[in-house]
Amino acid sequence: MPKVVIPPPYRGSTEGNTQVEVDGVNVAQCLEAVDQRYPGFFPLVVDDDGSVQRFVKLFVNGEQLDAGEELHTAISAEDEVEILAAIAGG
Amino acid sequence: MSGPSGDKLIYVDMNDQSVDIRDFPEQWKLLGGRGLSAKILLAECDPSCDPLGPDNVLVMAGGVLGGTAAPTSGRISIGGKSPLTGGIKEASSGGQPGQHLMKLGYRGIVVKGQPADAEKRYALEVTGDGVKVVAADDHKGKWNYALCEDLHGQYPATASFITCGPAGEARLTGASVATTDQDNRYPARHAGRGGLGAVMGSKGLKYVAVDPGKASVRQASDREAFGALCKSYTKGYLAGGQMFKTGTASIVPVANMLHTFPYKNRVEGQSPDAANLDGARIVESFESRGGMMHNCMTGCIVKCSNVVNDAKGEYKTSALEFETLTLLGATCAVASWEDVADMDRLCDEMGLDTIETGAAIAVLMDAGQMEWGDADAMRKLIAEIPEGTDRGNAVGNGAVATGKFTGHHRVPEAKGQAIPAWDPRPLKATGVSYCTSPMGADHTAGLIVNPGLAPDQFAWESQKVQIINTVCDSSGFCQFLQPNLDDIRAFYGALYGEEVSREAIHDQGWQVLEDEWEFNRQAGFTPADDKLADCMGQDAVGAEGAKVVFDVPAETIQAVFKRMPAQEELFTGRASG
Structure with a gap:
C-alpha cells in the first residue's frame, strides 16, 4: 500500500502518527484516504478550490511534483507520498 | 587547523x-x-x-x-x-x-x-x-x-x-x-x-x-573543496521545496489553521482577519506596486525577504514578516496587512522589536486603554514612544511593563519577554523551549511545530532543537536555510581543513547552552523562573471540543537541563526558527 508521510505541523490531525498507509491510485485519493481516517486532514493540504495549498509542497519518492499536476500524479503500491509544509518564524 | x-x-x-x-x-x-x-x-x-x-x-x-x-x-x-x-x-x-x-x-x-x-x-x-x-x-x-x-x-x-x-x-x-x-x-x-x-x-x-572596501571573501583551507561544498549545497537547496520563496508572511493560513495565529492578546488562537493578513496579499501587491522578494544579504539563496511598497509604488518597508503580522496585526485585532506595514516601518524607524511592541499594545488594548484594531491609534502611539510619554514608555519597555502600567493581569510572557506568534498551547514542546531557553520566550531558540508530539518527547525535542539552533546561530547561517548539524560541521571541516566530529559539534552546542544557563544562574535565575505566564495555563485555545492550555509539568521542563544522549536526528534535524 502507498504511504503518506505526515509532516510535523500536521501530526496533530493524525494523532501523532508520522505516516499512514492508504489505498489510492493517485495523490488526491491517497490524501482523501488519510482524511477518511483522520477528518480535517485534507484541508491542511488542499484548499477550497481544489489546489494544493501554497505553503505545501508534495513529493513522491523524494521527487518534487510539478505545480498544478500534483494531485493527479499516479501512485503505485510501493510509493511514498511526502508532504512538506512551510514553518518559520521571522 | x-x-x-x-x-x-x-x-x-x-x-x-x-x-x-x-x-x-x-x-x-x-x-x-x-x-x-x-x-x-x-x-x-x-x-x-x-x-x-x-x-x-x-x-x-x-x-x-x-x-x-x-x-x-x-x-x-x-x-x-x-x-x-x-x-x-x-x-x-x-x-x-x-x-x-x-x-x-x-x-x-x-x-x-x-x-x-x-x-x-x-x-x-x-x-x-x-x-x-x-x-x-x-x-x-x-x-x-x-x-x-x-x-x-x-x-x-x-x-x-x-x-x-x-x-x-x-x-x-x-x-x-x-x-x-x-x-x-x-x-x-x-x-x-x-x-x-x-x-x-x-x-x-x-x-x-x-x-570592507575591497576586502575579499574569506578563503578556506582547501578552496577547491570548500567551493565544491558551497556549490553542491546550493544546488541541493534550490532543488528542494524552497519553502520561504514567498516570505515567512505566506504561512499565515497554516498558522491560523493550527490555532497559532493568536488574536486579541491571545484569548483566541485564530484571527478572523487571517485572509487580509496573509502574505499572499503582499505578493499580489507586487504587480501593481512594484515590490519584490529579495535577499537581505549578499550570497543568500533563501530570498525570503519581501520589499513592500505603498500604493504610489514608493518603498515602505522590508521585510514584513509572519511574526510582525501576528503581533502587530492579529494579536491587536488589526485587519489589514497595509496597516501592519505602516507600523513595521515605524518600529524600524524607532528601533523597536515588532514582537514586543505588538504584544505590549495588545496588553494595552486588553486592558481597555485602546480600541481593538485601531491602527491609527497604534501608529500615533508608536510614533510617540521616543517622546517619553508615560504610555509610550510603558509600551516601549514591553509587554510586562505595559501590564504593570495598566494593572492588567493577562501578559503572555516568559522570563519577562513577550511570547512570539508560535503559541505554546497547541505547540507545547515549543512552550518547553520558551520555559527553558536562556533567552526567554523566543521562537528562534527552539521552535517545534508538531502538535501531535507525544508528551514524553517534549524535553528531548526541545533540547535537540535548542542545540541545533544554537549551533546554527553560531555559524552565521540563517535558520531559514535550515541547515542541520552534519551540514554545518561539513562546512567547518572544509573551512579549516580538519574534520569536525558529530561529538564535537554536539559538545559545542551544549556548551553554549551551558554557558548561557550559567550566566542566568549567576544573574539570579532559579528553576522557579522556568515557566510561562499563568494566563497560558488558564486561557484555552483550539478547535471546539479540543481546546488546550499549556500544562506541561515542571519535571518535563527541568529535564531539558540534563544532557541527553545524541540520537541520529540531532545531526540530521534542521534548524527551526
Whole structure:
C-alpha cells in the first residue's frame, strides 16, 4: 500500500502518527484516504478550490511534483507520498 | 587547523572611547555568533550588573562562516545582558555588517563602559585602515531611516551600518539593534529581541559603520573543496521545496489553521482577519506596486525577504514578516496587512522589536486603554514612544511593563519577554523551549511545530532543537536555510581543513547552552523562573471540543537541563526558527 508521510505541523490531525498507509491510485485519493481516517486532514493540504495549498509542497519518492499536476500524479503500491509544509518564524 | 588566520577582536571602552585590537584566540576558531557572545559574556560581564549601566558588555559577532562563500551565512549576533529579561541575550540579524566585519578579519566587537556624559553620542568606524570611535552628536535622536540616509552620504557606498534608533537612545527595553540591507541603505534588518538596542543606547553608541572596501571573501583551507561544498549545497537547496520563496508572511493560513495565529492578546488562537493578513496579499501587491522578494544579504539563496511598497509604488518597508503580522496585526485585532506595514516601518524607524511592541499594545488594548484594531491609534502611539510619554514608555519597555502600567493581569510572557506568534498551547514542546531557553520566550531558540508530539518527547525535542539552533546561530547561517548539524560541521571541516566530529559539534552546542544557563544562574535565575505566564495555563485555545492550555509539568521542563544522549536526528534535524 502507498504511504503518506505526515509532516510535523500536521501530526496533530493524525494523532501523532508520522505516516499512514492508504489505498489510492493517485495523490488526491491517497490524501482523501488519510482524511477518511483522520477528518480535517485534507484541508491542511488542499484548499477550497481544489489546489494544493501554497505553503505545501508534495513529493513522491523524494521527487518534487510539478505545480498544478500534483494531485493527479499516479501512485503505485510501493510509493511514498511526502508532504512538506512551510514553518518559520521571522 | 589551517584556513582563515590572523583574526582579531575589537574591544571598545566607552568610558574613554578607546579601542584595543586583540588577537582572536586560536582555540576559539569554531566559536562565532551566539556561541562567541556567550563565551565572552560569561567571562567578562558581571551577570548581576545593571544591564543599562557601565558594567554590561555589548557583543556584536559574525558567525564562523561569515564572509566566506558559504550561502546565506552572513548573519550577525548581538549579545549582552538583556534589560528586558535580566538574563543573557543573543539576537540575530541579517543584512551586510556581519559579512563585512568578517571579511575584514574581525570576529567581533566587544563594547564596554559608558560615557560620563549620557547626552553624548558616538560612532564606531571599522575599515581596512583601522578602527576608531568618533563623535556622532549630529546624529542624536535621528530615526533609523533618516540616519542611514545621512550615513549613506557620509561614508563610501561599500559601508554598511549597525544602528541604534531613538528607542534605544531612550533606553527603552523593547529596543532593537538595526542593520542595513543588501544595498547598505535601509535599516530594515533587526536584532529585535531582548532590548539590546537599549544596551547600545546606554553606551552612547549611535551607530557602527563597517566599510570592507575591497576586502575579499574569506578563503578556506582547501578552496577547491570548500567551493565544491558551497556549490553542491546550493544546488541541493534550490532543488528542494524552497519553502520561504514567498516570505515567512505566506504561512499565515497554516498558522491560523493550527490555532497559532493568536488574536486579541491571545484569548483566541485564530484571527478572523487571517485572509487580509496573509502574505499572499503582499505578493499580489507586487504587480501593481512594484515590490519584490529579495535577499537581505549578499550570497543568500533563501530570498525570503519581501520589499513592500505603498500604493504610489514608493518603498515602505522590508521585510514584513509572519511574526510582525501576528503581533502587530492579529494579536491587536488589526485587519489589514497595509496597516501592519505602516507600523513595521515605524518600529524600524524607532528601533523597536515588532514582537514586543505588538504584544505590549495588545496588553494595552486588553486592558481597555485602546480600541481593538485601531491602527491609527497604534501608529500615533508608536510614533510617540521616543517622546517619553508615560504610555509610550510603558509600551516601549514591553509587554510586562505595559501590564504593570495598566494593572492588567493577562501578559503572555516568559522570563519577562513577550511570547512570539508560535503559541505554546497547541505547540507545547515549543512552550518547553520558551520555559527553558536562556533567552526567554523566543521562537528562534527552539521552535517545534508538531502538535501531535507525544508528551514524553517534549524535553528531548526541545533540547535537540535548542542545540541545533544554537549551533546554527553560531555559524552565521540563517535558520531559514535550515541547515542541520552534519551540514554545518561539513562546512567547518572544509573551512579549516580538519574534520569536525558529530561529538564535537554536539559538545559545542551544549556548551553554549551551558554557558548561557550559567550566566542566568549567576544573574539570579532559579528553576522557579522556568515557566510561562499563568494566563497560558488558564486561557484555552483550539478547535471546539479540543481546546488546550499549556500544562506541561515542571519535571518535563527541568529535564531539558540534563544532557541527553545524541540520537541520529540531532545531526540530521534542521534548524527551526
